[in-house]
Amino acid sequence: MSIALVIATREFKSLFLSPLAWTILAVLQGILGYLFLNQVETFTLIQTKLAGMEGAPGLTDIVVTPLFSNAGIILLLVTPLLTMRLICEERRNKTLSLLLSAPISDSNIIIGKYLGTLGFLLLIVALIAFMPLSLLMGGELDNGKLLANILALCLLVAGFSAVGLFMSTIAGHPTVAAIGSIGILLLLWILDWTNSIKDQRSELFEYLSILRHFQTIQSGQINTMDLCYFVLFIATFLLLSIRCLANERFQK
Amino acid sequence: MANLIEVEHLSRYYGKYCAVNNISFTLEKGQVIGLLGPNGAGKTTTLQMLSGNLAPSSGVIKINGFNLLTSPLKAKRSLGYLPDTPSLYKDLNVYEFLYYCAQLQGITSQAINPMIHKTLERCGLETVSERLMANLSKGFQQRVGIAQAILHNPEVIILDEPTSGLDPIQIKEIRTLIKELGEAHGIILSTHILPEIQETCTHVQIINKGQIILNESILDLNQTMHQNCVQVITRLPVDIAVLSAIPDITRIEPIAHNRLKIHYSMTGNPTHQIAETIIAKGWGLEEITPIKKSMEDIFLALTQVES
Numbered sequence: 001m002s003i004a005l006v007i008a009t010r011e012f013k014s015l016f017l018s019p020l021a022w023t024i025l026a027v028l029q030g031i032l033g034y035l036f037l038n039q040v041e042t043f044t045l046i047q048t049k050l051a052g053m054e055g056a057p058g059l060t061d062i063v064v065t066p067l068f069s070n071a072g073i074i075l076l077l078v079t080p081l082l083t084m085r086l087i088c089e090e091r092r093n094k095t096l097s098l099l100l101s102a103p104i105s106d107s108n109i110i111i112g113k114y115l116g117t118l119g120f121l122l123l124i125v126a127l128i129a130f131m132p133l134s135l136l137m138g139g140e141l142d143n144g145k146l147l148a149n150i151l152a153l154c155l156l157v158a159g160f161s162a163v164g165l166f167m168s169t170i171a172g173h174p175t176v177a178a179i180g181s182i183g184i185l186l187l188l189w190i191l192d193w194t195n196s197i198k199d200q201r202s203e204l205f206e207y208l209s210i211l212r213h214f215q216t217i218q219s220g221q222i223n224t225m226d227l228c229y230f231v232l233f234i235a236t237f238l239l240l241s242i243r244c245l246a247n248e249r250f251q252k
Numbered sequence: 253m254a255n256l257i258e259v260e261h262l263s264r265y266y267g268k269y270c271a272v273n274n275i276s277f278t279l280e281k282g283q284v285i286g287l288l289g290p291n292g293a294g295k296t297t298t299l300q301m302l303s304g305n306l307a308p309s310s311g312v313i314k315i316n317g318f319n320l321l322t323s324p325l326k327a328k329r330s331l332g333y334l335p336d337t338p339s340l341y342k343d344l345n346v347y348e349f350l351y352y353c354a355q356l357q358g359i360t361s362q363a364i365n366p367m368i369h370k371t372l373e374r375c376g377l378e379t380v381s382e383r384l385m386a387n388l389s390k391g392f393q394q395r396v397g398i399a400q401a402i403l404h405n406p407e408v409i410i411l412d413e414p415t416s417g418l419d420p421i422q423i424k425e426i427r428t429l430i431k432e433l434g435e436a437h438g439i440i441l442s443t444h445i446l447p448e449i450q451e452t453c454t455h456v457q458i459i460n461k462g463q464i465i466l467n468e469s470i471l472d473l474n475q476t477m478h479q480n481c482v483q484v485i486t487r488l489p490v491d492i493a494v495l496s497a498i499p500d501i502t503r504i505e506p507i508a509h510n511r512l513k514i515h516y517s518m519t520g521n522p523t524h525q526i527a528e529t530i531i532a533k534g535w536g537l538e539e540i541t542p543i544k545k546s547m548e549d550i551f552l553a554l555t556q557v558e559s
Contacts, residue, residue: 006355017343098339098400101303102356103328249307 003104004112011116015082021120024078028071028124035070036131039063060142064132065218068149071128072156072214075121076189079157080181082120083164084174086113087245092173096248106245110238114165121157125150145220152217155230159210160185162237169244185210254317255280256330256408256438257302262311264297264462271297273462274311279408284434286453287442290555294462295442296336299412302440303333316407329358332406336413338397342386346377346396349385350403357404367403374429375399376422390417398426402433409433411441415448427452446547460555473550481543482523484512487536494533498525513543 015021043062050056090096099109129150135141164181171177192209206212210233213226257279264272272294279285287295300306302313304320304327313320318327341349347368354364372378375395380388385396394417401409414430415423430452433439443449449456449470456473458466484490490512492504500520505513516522523540530537 003356003358006352010352014341014343093339093342094335094337095339095341097300097303097305097333097335098353099356100305101328101331101333101335102353103325103331103358104356105325249305251306 004108004115007099007104007109007112008115008119011086011113012119015116015120020081024082025124025127028074028078029127031074032067032071032128033131036063036067039066040135058142059135059139060132060145063135064141064146064149067128067132068153068218069215071125071153073189075124075153075157075160076185077182079121079160080164080167080178080185083117083161083181084168084171084178086117086165086168087241088168088171088174088177091248100248107242110165110169110241110245114161114238114241117161117165118158121161122154125153125157128153148220148222149218151222152214155217155227156210156214159230159233159237162234162241166237166241166244169241255314256316257440258312258314259302260312262298262301262313263309264294264301264306265309271462272301272308275459275462275464277457277464277467279438279440281407281438282435283455284430284439284441284453285455285457286449287440287457287459288444288446288449288551289442289459290444293459295459296412297462298459299333299410299440299442300335303331303335303410304328305333305335330407332401332404332409334397334401334409334411334414338393339400340385340393340396343384345382345384346372346388346399347381349396350399353400353403359404367405371399371403374402376425391419391422394418395422395426398429407437409437409439411439413443414441415443415445423448446551450547458551458554465554466550473547480517480521481513481515482526483507483539483541483543484514484526484530484537485539486510486512486530487538488534490530490535491533495526495529498522498529501526 040063043059046062087096090099129146132141132146160181163184164177167181167184168174168177171180188208188210190209190211191205192212207229213229216223216226255278257277259278260276262272262275263270275298277285287298289295297306301308302315302320304324307321313327315327316330318330320327341352344352350368350371351364354367355361359367372381375398377392377395377399380392385393388396394414398411398414401411411430415426418426427448430439430441434452434454441453453470455469456466457464487510489510492506492512495501495504495512495514500516500522501514502517503515505515507513514526523542527537527540
């Protein structure tokens with residue numbers, strides 16, 4: 001396990017050696033900062049109306065939840081860019097044999113790579129979480145809901161990076177890996193859109209959709225079912241990645 | 253002595269194409285095996301299988317007594333591998349890279365620093381240890397690759413074309429290093445440079461079309477290379493019939509004016525008698541030289557018979 005952490009640390013550090021990580025951090029902060037200010041502005045505009053309403057949505061509902069939803073969609077597009085190089089680039093640069101000939105099991109390689117990327121994504125989540133926390137200076141937040149939002153986004157990026165890692169393991173080229181993972185994630189995101197059509201509800205699609213589980217946790221309902229969904233989702237793609245990496249040795 | 257590498261009936265197919273066909277050999281401590289063969293002979297495939305990068309289609313590989321397929325982690329613990337393209341992370345500097353490699357080998361952090369310094373010194377990398385690997389020349393990159401393979405002091409060192417891309421001085425240094433390492437470790441290296449084998453290896457294996465067609469120690473090979481043949485140059489013409497009467501001589505081949513190639517049987521060495529006869533007859537002996545078959549000749553002869 002300690003070897004997995006060695007790989008994770010290396011992966012995390014080397015992200016910061018390339019401009020990619022810095023660019024992603026900058027762009028995300030820029031866009032989300034703008035969206036955040038927009039929501040705050042909306043809140044201040046309708047604040048007086050809300051004051052008169054019974055059971056009106058609070059600051060957390062109007063600012064935090066939309067911010068985290070938007071962050072989810074943007075990270076859906078960004079995570080594949082971070083994960084696409086994980087295994088794929090190593091294979092192309094022929095550095096994979098360093099890992100394959102070292103006394104490390106395939107699962108340690110995959111888990112190490114996964115944790116390295118996850119570390120970076122959690123850093124992004126932390127930076128996003130600072131935005132609503134800044135509201136504490138002048139207002140009050142529903143702490144439970146804020147934590148639920150943070151948890152939802154953490155689970156979401158954990159799932160995204162598992163898919164990205166898997167695609168990077170099977171793809172021959174980083175771009176292919178990126179497009180493949182964006183495709184899978186987008187499909188899983190929109191899977192329950194058919195539910196809006198009458199008589200077209202599918203329980204299976206509803207269960208498979210990431211969006212539904214994300215939104216349930218975001219709303220503050222933390223169900224075992226949703227947590228299990230994410231755990232199973234991550235475990236499935238990690239196991240598939242480990243299998244694929246083991247298959248590397250049987251090429252052609 | 254325990255075998256460091258034991259390979260039994262190893263085969264590898266790429267689809268229907270058979271890259272390595274049923275090879276078996278062993279490597280002991282103190283041996284340096286040179287794997288020699290034309291392009292596409294299966295050298296790299298063999299080494300990739302030995303290093304755990306490629307699964308064999310059939311056969312058994314044991315490294316330091318552990319089966320590489322059933323207990324890979326234990327087997328790989330005693331393995332250092334330099335691939336044909338060295339695995340280098342271009343965005344790290346040499347020191348960081350070697351530190352990472354040592355960590356991957358599971359070396360404790362206190363032991364890493366002295367190990368790296370020793371290796372840097374051995375491979376002549378002290379001056380570049382702070383430089384980014386992307387900026388290193390090909391020769392230095394190759395040396396970093398070798399450093400990576402020997403860093404953790406593994407019992408078995410596998411080097412795929414270790415001297416490619418190096419200048420003559422570096423080649424000499426690396427060969428000395430290989431020889432030095434060979435005394436305490438088992439080394440298997442591949443190359444298509446023939447003199448390199450003669451200089452660094454204790455054993456040679458010629459591999460062609462996935463099969464080992466020659467597996468001998470360098471000493472035996474050197475004997476084979478003395479082809480039981482001498483060249484004689486005289487001042488006056490020689491009566492071949494007289495020379496043919498000397499026992500052990502199998503064939504006399506005139507090459508040019510007053511120049512003969514005399515073949516003799518494996519059992520005896522009639523050089524002494526040849527010289528005496530020529531002097532006694534007053535033909536004026538000017539030169540008598542044993543003819544050595546070069547490694548190229550053997551290599552060409554073996555690989556061409558096969559093809």
